[in-house]
Amino acid sequence: MVRIHRSPLAAVAISLAPMVSMAHGADKPTDPQIAHIAYTAGVIDIEAADLALKKTHNKAVRSFAEEMARDHAAVNKQALALVKKLDVTPEDNATSRSLADAAAKKREELSGLQGRAFDKAYAENEVAYHRAVNSALETTLIPGAENGELKSLLRTGLKLFQEHQHHAEHLVGELK
Amino acid sequence: MKGARIIPRAVVAGGLLAGLSAAWGAESHVHVITVDKLAFGPAPKGLHVDDIVEWTNGDILRHTATAADGSFDVDLPPGGKGRALLKRAGVLLYTCRFHPGMKGRLEVAP
Numbered sequence: 001m002v003r004i005h006r007s008p009l010a011a012v013a014i015s016l017a018p019m020v021s022m023a024h025g026a027d028k029p030t031d032p033q034i035a036h037i038a039y040t041a042g043v044i045d046i047e048a049a050d051l052a053l054k055k056t057h058n059k060a061v062r063s064f065a066e067e068m069a070r071d072h073a074a075v076n077k078q079a080l081a082l083v084k085k086l087d088v089t090p091e092d093n094a095t096s097r098s099l100a101d102a103a104a105k106k107r108e109e110l111s112g113l114q115g116r117a118f119d120k121a122y123a124e125n126e127v128a129y130h131r132a133v134n135s136a137l138e139t140t141l142i143p144g145a146e147n148g149e150l151k152s153l154l155r156t157g158l159k160l161f162q163e164h165q166h167h168a169e170h171l172v173g174e175l176k
Numbered sequence: 177m178k179g180a181r182i183i184p185r186a187v188v189a190g191g192l193l194a195g196l197s198a199a200w201g202a203e204s205h206v207h208v209i210t211v212d213k214l215a216f217g218p219a220p221k222g223l224h225v226d227d228i229v230e231w232t233n234g235d236i237l238r239h240t241a242t243a244a245d246g247s248f249d250v251d252l253p254p255g256g257k258g259r260a261l262l263k264r265a266g267v268l269l270y271t272c273r274f275h276p277g278m279k280g281r282l283e284v285a286p
Contacts, residue, residue, distance in 0.1 A: 070238060075237075077236070078236050156213050156214070159213060160214060160237065163214060163275040163276070166276070167275075167276065
């Protein structure tokens with residue numbers, strides 16, 4: 001499932017493909033799986049932000065990465081509180097694993113870049129990543145969630161990630 | 177020195193109160209705008225110069241209320257609140273610096 005690909009969008013799209021196809025298949029994700037996928041998606045972006053904070057010297061990239069780390073940590077904290085309240089144990093699954101694998105490869109690729117090349121690649125990947133996660137939220141995770149509170153948290157997550165996507169697009173424009 | 181020690185509390189408290197009411201006027205109104213799910217609540221009606229707008233952030237996310245004309249830049253920590261004094265009449269547009277899709281508009285009468 002996971003392939004190294006030149007285009008960050010394609011790489012993320014490939015990694016998210018099973019999530020999207022689940023909507024139509026018999027193996028629709030369950031709430032514990034949806035919670036796990038959403039949480040994993042947040043952790044991945046926090047790790048990407050941590051890498052950016054270590055590597056970048058660009059003020060706009062730094063402030064964007066700080067925002068990503070702060071917002072995703074806040075949403076994940078809320079998600080943990082919710083699963084605890086609902087007595088749901090997030091369940092690892094193929095989609096979470098392929099997301100994490102693709103992210104590890106991307107991180108390795110980004111780690112090898114320096115300066116402007118890093119900043120550009122990081123910002124472009126943030127656009128592609130948020131776009132892919134948003135599409136998964138819209139088409140699979142939100143419609144698939146059975147619990148109302150989980151659904152509502154995912155909706156807030158979607159709104160937030162759309163903001164992040166716009167911010168990332170703006171950042172890509174600034175770095176040109 | 178001894179006398180100075182006796183005065184403080186009441187006088188300082190009185191002074192502070194006087195200072196506050198001078199700054200924010202006895203007739204200045206506080207208008208509350210709630211921030212929730214990445215959106216500013218509706219703009220209050222009847223805003224006037226010297227009124228105060230208070231944003232209450234119900235989100236788990238940090239936001240700001242930042243005026244396009246630079247007249248205020250209020251930090252809104254998650255679950256926290258912040259205030260701005262309306263200094264000028266006119267239309268004031270503001271956004272969140274972190275989430276620019278969040279937009280607000282205040283109409284301030286003289």
